Amino acid sequence: MAKGNRCTHTKHTDPFRKQATPFILIILGGVCGWLMTRSHVPLGLQLVILMVLTASFIALMNRGNNLPVQALLQKPSEGETPFSNATSSSLNLDFAEQALAKSHTCQLKLLCDSLNLTSSAIILHSQTRGHYHLHASHSNNPTAINQDMATEAGILLSLKDDRSEISGHPSSQNFQGLPYYKTGTSVGGFMVVSLKGIDQHHPLKTSGFLCVDRKEQPPWTQAEKNLIRQAAHKISTDLYVTEQLTEANHDKKAIKQICLALQDLNTVLNLQEAFEVTQKTVTSLTSATLVAITLKDNQQHNVVSAVGPNAKELNGLAILDDTCLVNQAISLQRTMTPKGGQHPPLTLFTSPSPIDTYQSLLIIPLISNDQPIGTLIAGGTIPQLFSKDQQALLEVVAGQIATRIDLAKTHEKIYHMATIDGLTGLVNHRTFQNGLGKMLNRATRQKTKVALILCDIDHFKRVNDNYGHPFGDKVLRQVSRVLKNAVRTVDLAARYGGEEFTLVLENADQTGGVHLAERIRKEIAGLRFFHANKEIRITMSFGVSCYPTLAGDQSSLISQADQALYRCKEAGRNQTQCYT
Numbered sequence: 001m002a003k004g005n006r007c008t009h010t011k012h013t014d015p016f017r018k019q020a021t022p023f024i025l026i027i028l029g030g031v032c033g034w035l036m037t038r039s040h041v042p043l044g045l046q047l048v049i050l051m052v053l054t055a056s057f058i059a060l061m062n063r064g065n066n067l068p069v070q071a072l073l074q075k076p077s078e079g080e081t082p083f084s085n086a087t088s089s090s091l092n093l094d095f096a097e098q099a100l101a102k103s104h105t106c107q108l109k110l111l112c113d114s115l116n117l118t119s120s121a122i123i124l125h126s127q128t129r130g131h132y133h134l135h136a137s138h139s140n141n142p143t144a145i146n147q148d149m150a151t152e153a154g155i156l157l158s159l160k161d162d163r164s165e166i167s168g169h170p171s172s173q174n175f176q177g178l179p180y181y182k183t184g185t186s187v188g189g190f191m192v193v194s195l196k197g198i199d200q201h202h203p204l205k206t207s208g209f210l211c212v213d214r215k216e217q218p219p220w221t222q223a224e225k226n227l228i229r230q231a232a233h234k235i236s237t238d239l240y241v242t243e244q245l246t247e248a249n250h251d252k253k254a255i256k257q258i259c260l261a262l263q264d265l266n267t268v269l270n271l272q273e274a275f276e277v278t279q280k281t282v283t284s285l286t287s288a289t290l291v292a293i294t295l296k297d298n299q300q301h302n303v304v305s306a307v308g309p310n311a312k313e314l315n316g317l318a319i320l321d322d323t324c325l326v327n328q329a330i331s332l333q334r335t336m337t338p339k340g341g342q343h344p345p346l347t348l349f350t351s352p353s354p355i356d357t358y359q360s361l362l363i364i365p366l367i368s369n370d371q372p373i374g375t376l377i378a379g380g381t382i383p384q385l386f387s388k389d390q391q392a393l394l395e396v397v398a399g400q401i402a403t404r405i406d407l408a409k410t411h412e413k414i415y416h417m418a419t420i421d422g423l424t425g426l427v428n429h430r431t432f433q434n435g436l437g438k439m440l441n442r443a444t445r446q447k448t449k450v451a452l453i454l455c456d457i458d459h460f461k462r463v464n465d466n467y468g469h470p471f472g473d474k475v476l477r478q479v480s481r482v483l484k485n486a487v488r489t490v491d492l493a494a495r496y497g498g499e500e501f502t503l504v505l506e507n508a509d510q511t512g513g514v515h516l517a518e519r520i521r522k523e524i525a526g527l528r529f530f531h532a533n534k535e536i537r538i539t540m541s542f543g544v545s546c547y548p549t550l551a552g553d554q555s556s557l558i559s560q561a562d563q564a565l566y567r568c569k570e571a572g573r574n575q576t577q578c579y580t
Contacts, residue, residue, distance in 0.1 A: 100242055103266050104136035104235060110267075111231050112138050114411050115224055117214045118187065119145065121180045122195075122235060123156065125207040132156065134180050135208070144185040155179075155192050156209060164198065167191035167225070169217045178213060188217040191225065193232040195239065201370075202240040210235055223417070227410045233369070234403050261285070265400050271408045275305035278401050282378050285397070286390050290358065290379035294319060294326050294349075295405070296372070301327065303349060308379070309357065314349070321350050329363040330372040335395060336363040339383075348377075360385035364395055366402035373402060421495040423473060424480035432494035433554075436504050439492070440547055440554055443506070449549060451513030453503040454561035455520075455542040458573040460499035463538065467531045475538060478527060486520050502561075510546040510578050517542035517576040525574065541568035542576040550579055 108120040119139035125132050134149045155177045159166060169189045170177070178190060195208040210232040220228075261281035265274070279291045290308035294301060306314035319326060324347040329336045338346050338361050348361070358379035366374045376398050378386065386394075419431040427435065436452070443450045457463070457479060464472040476499065483493045483501055492504040505513055521540055529536040543565030551557035560579035568577050 097242070100238060101136045103263065104238065105138055106266055107231065107235065108136060108138040111212065111228070112140065114227065114414060115212070115214070116216075117212050119180070120210070120212045121145075123149070123180065123209045123211060124195075124239075132179075132207075137180060141185070144182050146180055146182045149180050155190070155211070159192060159194050159209065163194070165191065165193040165229070167220055169219065178211060180211065187213040188215045189213065189220065191220055191228055193229060195232055195236045198229075198233055198236045199240070202237055204236060204239055205243055206239060208236075208239065223410065223414050227407070227414060230403070230407050230410060234407065237399075237403070261397060262400055265397075265404050270412060271304075271405065274401070274404050274408045278376065278397075279305070279307050281397055281401075282376070282394065285393055286378055286380075287382070287385055288378040288380050290377065292377040292379075293366075293374060293405075294377070295366075295374035296330065301330075301374075304374075317349055319349050321347055323347065324349055325361075325363050326375045326377065329365045329375050333365050333367060333372055335365070335391065337361065337386075337391070338363070357381070359383040362386050362391055362394060364398045366398055366405065368402040368406040373406065376401060424476055424495045426480050426484060426501070427492065427494045429494065429497055432492065432496065432502060432504070435492045435494075436557075437554055439504055439506055440557075443547060448507045449509045450547045450557075451505040451508040451510060451516075452545050452547070452557050452561045453505070453513050453517050453542055454496065454500065454544075454558070454565050455502070455517065455540050456496075456498075456500040456565065458539045458541055460538075463536075467536065471529075471531055475529060478529070479524060479538075479540070482520060482523055482527070486516060486523075508546075509549060510544055513544040513546060514576055514578050517544055521574070521576055539574035541565055541573045543568060543579065544576065545579040 104122055108122070111117065111120050118141055119137065121137040121139075122135040123132050124135040132149070134145075134147060137145055139145050155166060156179060167190065170187060178185075178187065181187075190211065190213040192212075193210045195210060196204045196206070210228070212228055261277070261284060264277045264280065275293055278293060282288055282291045288308075290306070292306040292308075292314060293304055295304045301319040303314045303317040303319065321327065325336050325338055326349060339359070348358075348363075359382055360380045362376075362378045364376045364378075365372050366376055376394070378394065380386075419427055421428045436450075439450055442448075457475065460472065460475075463475060479501070480493075480495070483503060487493050487503055487505070490506045494502050494504075496502045503516070505516065508516075521542055524538065524540045527538065529538070543561045543563065545551055545557050545560035545564060547553075547557050551560050564577045564579040568575050571577070
């Protein structure tokens with residue numbers, strides 16, 4: 001007999017029981033969460049359904065060898081995997097918790113990267129351990145993290161009196177309010193959000209906190225706070241799902257597919273990736289030939305992504321018909337399952353798009369923070385293509401998709417704010433420096449050239465002094481449009497500072513740089529501005545250098561272009577000169 005607590009019952013050989021249990025546990029919580037959101041189902045009936053599912057699951061896991069429930073709950077001996085013997089069918093909550101912690105660590109890394117955080121951590125209260133512990137963390141200073149944290153001191157005490165969040169900017173370098181840091185670690189700004197009670201529809205039994213900090217001390221912006229709250233909402237939903245692990249049942253194939261789908265969703269950060277993962281998820285769970293996503297924002301409703309028949313015509317389609325099926329799904333906030341062949345034919349998106357092509361359709365509303373943001377559409381030419389189980393699974397996935405899309409939209413807004421100059425719409429100075437470095441590295445590897453153009457508006461101070469800053473801003477915006485339209489998609493147009501701009505031309509020499517600069521200079525000179533019925537014209541000067549022909553590194557490349565620009569000023573302005 002093996003050592004430890006190894007079960008002495010006859011080894012069970014059912015491959016379903018050996019492999020499916022942990023995946024069943026993960027997805028059953030999701031199904032349970034979906035069931036709890038159906039307010040039209042009485043609470044008593046919900047509990048009965050959950051009890052029946054749980055009993056059925058235990059019976060299914062116990063078939064063939066009459067293992068008692070105690071054996072099913074027995075933990076494997078040390079060194080065994082959850083699938084290694086008869087006890088592999090146990091409800092291995094440790095395995096599920098480790099998988100969830102890895103997923104949360106990935107989410108925390110994305111949060112740190114998005115907001116330039118020093119650390120982010122999830123602190124949970126363990127009923128078995130009887131204290132708070134570090135569930136997951138990510139830090140750019142990992143040596144300072146106290147992995148054995150077991151305290152509820154500091155900031156956590158401030159959130160005990162029904163407070164949902166707290167943030168601050170410690171002035172003391174000896175601030176010790178974050179318990180996941182070792183002694184002596186200081187922070188510039190922090191924010192802590194309580195996970196319990198953040199989602200009234202999915203109340204957590206476990207107390208927990210999402211904590212973030214950074215070295216910088218400026219106050220958190222509203223956009224940053226919203227992103228952190230969205231992340232806390234997502235983590236709270238995940239934890240709620242794990243609390244329901246043993247209360248529902250599903251088949252093995254769907255479990256594996258949906259786990260992979262949710263894992264993929266947790267790794268995406270921008271909208272396009274979210275759309276691609278959504279399409280992959282739906283096609284892996286069903287035999288749908290059409291997968292489309294619509295988003296509604298500021299009273300506009302459009303098809304933002306579509307794959308399948310007529311996808312080119314659908315992408316970007318504006319949905320204007322209030323009576324169409326996708327708008328009905330949003331209005332009613334419930335899944336629509338129409339069937340083709342009706343007269344008059346039902347409209348899917350707009351009047352010219354009847355659904356006769358599709359014999360099976362699922363139109364699932366995407367709801368985030370109790371607000372519909374769009375729909376997920378799955379269609380096929382075969383009647384009764386989607387089973388009730390598949391519909392239920394897609395509804396669970398749709399909830400995750402809606403949250404991920406909402407987070408991606410918020411992240412893109414923050415990224416735009418961090419990289420784009422607000423006045424001109426060109427990339428800012430910091431982004432220019434990073435982009436130029438990457439382009440020079442690529443040119444070195446590929447043995448190509450990069451031309452740099454540094455330019456500014458001649459006598460721009462006179463423009464502001466004579467006609468006012470609002471008029472000057474108008475000039476800056478118009479000049480920026482000319483510069484942006486003049487470069488290729490592989491090139492870079494940036495606002496260097498004030499009235500100075502820069503263009504980086506990939507795979508171009510000084511001749512190409514001078515040629516483009518001259519073309520832009522002439523176009524700028526032809527612009528006409530008016531102020532108080534007076535026509536005003538402006539000119540620009542351009543300095544050009546080239547890597548590696550003239551400059552050997554990034555710093556000298558910029559310096560040479562600046563020197564060429566200065567010679568333009570000395571020579572009378574409104575001209576282009578190349579560094580020599």
